[in-house]
Amino acid sequence: MKKTTRKSTLLGGAGLAAAAALLLTACGGGDGGGGEGGAGGGALDGAQLTAGSKEFTESVILGQITSLALEDAGATINDQTGISGSATVREALETEEIDFYWDYTGTGWVNILGNTTEDVPEDLYQAVADADAENGIAWLTPAPFENTYRIAVKQDFADENGLQTQSDAAAFINENPDQARVCAASEFINRDDGLPGLEEAYGFEFSEVVELDLNLIYTQVGETCEFGEVFSTDARIASNDMVILEDDEGFFVEYQGAMTLRQETLDEFPEIADIMAPISEALTNETMMELNGRVDTDGEDPRDVAEEWLQDQGLIG
Known part of the structure; x- marks a missing residue:
């Protein structure tokens, strides 16, 4: 299956709230x-x-x-x-x-x-x-x-397919390209220490990359995509019933x-x-x-x- 990349304009309620909060913060509203x-x-x-x-x-x-x-x-x-x-x-x-x-x-x-x-x-x-x-x-x-990049999936998807590590995921993706979509933000998609390097290190390729605002990824794993880019200190991993795949080959650099x-x-x-x-x-x-x-x-x-x-x-x- 040929790999495709598409940019989604999806913006749900949670995303709107997060975007609004960040916009207000970025605007600052003057000096402190x-x-x-x-x-x-x-x-x-x-x-x-x-x-x-x-x-x-x-x-x-x-x-x-x-x-x-x-x-x-x-x-x-x-x-x-x-x-x-x-x-x-x-x-x-x-x-x-x-x-x-x-x-x-x-x-x-x-x-x-x-x-x-x-x-x-x-x-x-x-x-x-x-x-x-x-x-x-x-x-x-x-x-x-330490807030590192990670790939996460829904807990039930991990349980059903025996996915605990990134190596497990690589083998699964190579065998099941129809279930190999990843939701990720623009920066991760283009960084050498992000998606390109991860695929090369583990010898696999996602069949489709769906570009989303980072705040939307957590709710779209299990919906738009089977896999998603996450940050390891993000509380939305647990609140969205997701599990982080272990980076068993140690690809991701320490992000202290x-x-x-x-x-x-x-x-x-x-x-x-x-x-x-x-x-x-x-x-x-x-x-x-x-x-x-x-x-x-x-x-x-x-x-x-x-x-x-x-x-x-x-x-x-």
Whole structure:
């Protein structure tokens, strides 16, 4: 069966709600004023910084967490979170349109620094931080959570066909091309550490690739597609009765989250690293899945979720 790719314009109720929330977040609605006497202690009084993020929920939440923490230390933040595409937000950082955003070690290693998914260094964070320092970009101490690409299927589909690993799926797809559709977002479809590399590594090819907005994939697995691209810290995996296929060949690179900013910004405001260190340390896999779920499943506003979490942790005043 010849592989086809089609772009769907499907937009359901959940997708509309998520898109609206992200649009409101990206628009920002003006600057956030810095506070006095918070946990940050006014260390950034007078600083004016522009926050960025990618368009998906986790990245927006991280952008809001960072913005609120820096505001608490006295900074004034211009909210430009919700930028579409990894390459676009990175370019915005390099061209000084934004001052910071959170990225992932795997993205840094492959997409920014131009390496392959093979021969990945043991200490990936340090390798990325050292190499990107030559580009004038600083990677702060990473958080303990890892948000990797994965392929997922409905639990009943996995049970019926004995699918536990990506190797199981590759064998199934090669034998059953009529049940080999994958729903995926544009970036995953085109990244070397995404769909093309995955198919090559496991020796299979999906019969059809359905391009969807990332927020729609979770509800369309089992409907439009048998398989779907997901992020491992996304709470919608469980809420949609999906199961992640084990990457038994270790194709996917580690995607540990870390705040990135230009070195010149860090040199001007070195307090940023101290402010963010305890915040990053508290962002575990379980925490990120909970925060993501409050936005994607419960419909809460990303900034509200970020603020409540920071306050509950005693990380802002």
